[in-house]
């Protein structure tokens with residue numbers, strides 16, 4: 258049987274089935290059946306389509322054309338005026354459904370349209386992502402129209418949803434990984450699901466994992482990290498005291514300062530040094546100073562270091578909060594000037610790869626030894642993170658207090674025997690900070706201010722995630738700065754960020770595409786019918802715009818439920 262003969266409608270079938278259930282196991286079976294089919298008559302890269310992508314997860318490029326462009330493409334494809342589509346859109350509120358409606362009514366007239374192949378859809382979507390520069394809008398519209406012209410109603414719906422970056426079929430990475438295990442190692446799920454997970458952590462590419470899984474265990478085990486490519490980082494869970502930290506990490510354990518900067522994975526391969534954030538963005542160009550520091554002070558030809566890069570005030574040498582350094586992440590020009598205004602220090606705390614050897618399976622204590630050997634500490638430029646190893650609670654408490662006095666955010670407690678694993682896993686490292694309730698949330702709506710703030714979006718509706726949708730948890734109007742001189746993100750900047758994302762406007766209120774992540778502090782949460790999550794934040798305040806965080810990093814609805822339950826429990830203890 259020849260490859261690449263799968264129809265797009267077969268993938269659409271999978272989307273529809275996935276949409277018909279919220280049960281994880283059922284989703285896993287649907288995916289697993291599809292993967293077996295993909296093995297027989299498909300191309301592994303179409304696996305990206307299941308997540309609404311056309312590139313591997315490590316690739317920072319994502320689809321996400323504006324709603325405006327999607328509407329233009331629908332207008333061109335079906336020969337309907339944009340005004341008419343806008344009118345319908347205001348009623349229906351979902352561009353995917355709109356495309357479906359127009360494609361269905363067109364179908365009766367053209368019985369001779371060609372059946373869409375999966376490869377054709379994939380390639381056109383990919384080109385839409387890649388075309389840029391002059392005339393690119395026209396080019397994108399043509400590519401989309403070519404697809405819509407031959408699409409059935411359902412196909413049109415999913416093509417548009419994929420294009421605007423809102424596929425919404427609820428495929429979590431974990432489910433897709435388990436589906437691969439289920440499809441190709443059905444008898445050995447226990448052992449193999451871990452191996453598939455490991456392989457995915459190394460590759461960050463489902464097509465690579467799928468191709469290797471087809472070949473078998475050995476091929477899967479050979480997947481290795483690639484230096485110079487962004488990857489996911491290990492994340493901590495939160496604890497409330499030292500006792501809990503000791504219980505989770507075991508003793509003795511390592512305790513380090515928790516620096517308040519931003520996470521950078523530093524990659525070196527021969528002469529090339531590249532820097533990636535935890536959301537896989539390449540920030541090498543913004544930080545030539547870090548590249549220089551690494552080149553001059555870290556031994557080795559090829560390595561991957563994990564670090565926190567912290568900005569400081571050049572005169573007082575005092576650390577600056579994250580908001581300051583976020584200026585440097587965002588800025589693409591005047592880099593030299595900014596380098597002087599906000600110099601940075603690299604705090605290296607882990608090493609994942611060193612001169613030909615993947616160290617991720619080595620215990621942390623060994624990785625740390627290597628780190629200490631290869632880094633030359635230079636004050637205010639680079640150091641290995643401040644660390645103690647202890648099993649004594651009092652000593653740990655003192656270290657914690659000292660860290661806070663120094664202005665650090667808190668401490669990280671790490672299991673000395675643990676490997677390095679991406680994602681949040683209990684037991685490898687935990688964080689402890691003074692109680693400030695904060696969460697990363699995404700802005701889904703905003704409201705124009707009045708008076709001197711007229712024309713500016715000055716209050717923001719924020720949402721957490723729930724599966725692959727977003728649920729609103731409150732409205733926040735304080736925290737941003739009035740003027741640039743005050744430092745930090747201003748209302749004007751936020752307005753500029755949000756305006757291109759506006760999907761619809763009603764009076765003073767706009768709805769925006771979920772993209773801008775902000776850190777929000779609040780006093781506590783309460784139950785509320787005003788928001789679809791059922792919760793509301795009390796006294797929320799934006800503390801920072803987080804361009805370094807991805808949508809998948811924001812708070813999950815389950816965290817609200819957990820916190821709510823904890824509050825109830827606390828109340829019943831005290832009351």
Ligand code: ATP
Nearest residue numbers: 492493513514515516517519520565606642669688
């Ligand atoms: P927060 O929300 O608590 O301000 P955060 O959102 O950056 O922090 P958390 O998951 O809470 O992320 O904390 C983990 C982060 O702490 C890491 O991603 C890393 O950027 C930072 N960090 C600072 N110092 C260390 C350290 N010594 N070891 C590991 N991570 C550290």
